[in-house]
Amino acid sequence: MREQIVDAAFEQFHKHGYNACGVKLITDSAKVPKGSFYNHFESKEALALVVMDRYGQTRHLDELQTPKTAPLARLRHHFEALAQDIVDLGYERGCVYGNFSTEAADHIPAIRAGVEAAFGHWANAIAATIREAQDDRSVTTTQSPETLARFLLNSWEGAIVGERAAKDGTSFAAFFTVVFEVVLR
Amino acid sequence: MREQIVDAAFEQFHKHGYNACGVKLITDSAKVPKGSFYNHFESKEALALVVMDRYGQTRHLDELQTPKTAPLARLRHHFEALAQDIVDLGYERGCVYGNFSTEAADHIPAIRAGVEAAFGHWANAIAATIREAQDDRSVTTTQSPETLARFLLNSWEGAIVGERAAKDGTSFAAFFTVVFEVVLR
Known part of the structure; x- marks a missing residue:
């Protein structure tokens, strides 16, 4: 039950x-x-905390850390998989973490802490992959992996916010173009 | 009344x-x-639509288009003013547009359309300023003003989502660093 x-x-x-x-x-x-x-x-x-935990298991984080492909390709694949999940839902529902952060973090300390931990865990996984990409020189080292990872994660959450309003793919397209052609260059 | x-x-x-x-x-x-x-x-x-309209008047959009300072400085000032509003509220409350997009766009067509229009209006104002910055060569022209503007707007919304969970300034700092040192270079 x-x-x-x-x-x-x-x-x-x-x-x-x-x-x-x-x-x-x-x-x-x-x-x-x-x-x-x-x-x-x-x-x-x-x-809600149990649901967040289960949601975390669907966030494709393990693929980020499986060294079968180059780190930059893994980063792209990671966000492509997240995007596909949302496209399959007609750009509805968004990200459970982002939703809880927006709706409940101000008012419920345990949810705020849960989302903060989940974002932290996710940012660490992205940062580790960026560090690998900097080590193999496919990404420049002008910014720290931590700063880039936090920026990427947030920009992804914001692209979702944009798509929930427009539901036309423009925000996801802008994310992939700017992240992979400009930010991670 | x-x-x-x-x-x-x-x-x-x-x-x-x-x-x-x-x-x-x-x-x-x-x-x-x-x-x-x-x-x-x-x-x-x-x-809610009337509230969104009033909220739009507080989004510092007019300052973006006042050519008193260089366009890149205006862009930075725009996001700094938005950030200050949120810091003053202890990283609470977020952005009315982002909140409505996350909470109500899936279920209420008029709100979805209202947020889409508000984001579009805002993205156009950012794009016009980026275009000026590209014209004066303070920003490179490898990406279109429209793509960069949409990315910036969404990344800002996502930085807010990050701050509502962490409330420590890390996400805003990452936004300013990556946007002004990497994206708009």
Whole structure:
């Protein structure tokens, strides 16, 4: 039953956001009684942290660190995979981390901390790949891997914000052009 | 009374987001009876469009186009002014456009269209300034002003998403470093 609730919450949080998605919507969608929720989770907030953790496993981070291809190709592939996920959803739903950051970080300290940790983990994985690319001289060393990684991650989150409004691919295209032709040169 | 409602809605939408901010919260905050709301606005959605319009007037767009200083300096000043607004709020509240895009664009066509138009207007103002900077050779012409502008706008929105989680200035610092030392070179 716990698994059913987590699966449903993943889907509903992603679709509706944190605030518009109540416990009742989650338990209805999981087809379990509302009362059973609190046998498994202390709060909606606690469930949101479990959902973030599961979302992290779908973020293609392992591919970033698999040294089968050149580091710069892996970076591009990483963002292409993230983009494809969103294109497949018709540019809807966005990124769970970005959504939670925007909707809930100001008001719920545990969610703020969860998103901060998730972004930090992700930025570290990107930075490690950029460091490899700087070592093999496919990226210049004028900026630190950490600064570039944080910038790339945020720019990706912002491209998603742009696409949710326009839903036409322009923001994703601008991201790939500027990141791979200008920033990581 | 209409003015009181718009002022209150601006504050409450910005603070709580679209979904967590109901008509009652707005009318309570405006100190007007809930029933009076619908004498002035057809819906919460219609009020959100008025709020977006007012928010646009605070986005420092006119300074971008005042040719008192060099175009590249104006671009930096533009984003510095936006950053200062958010630092003054303790990295809370974010950007009304970004918030509405994330929370409501998938579900409310009029809000999606409003955010798309606002981002488009803003991107055009940034592009015009980049074009000036390319004309005076302070920015290279390898990418179009439109692509660079869209990328900058989105990267700014993403830096805000990053700061709402970390609230430590790292994402804004990375934005200014990479944009002004690498992207607009």
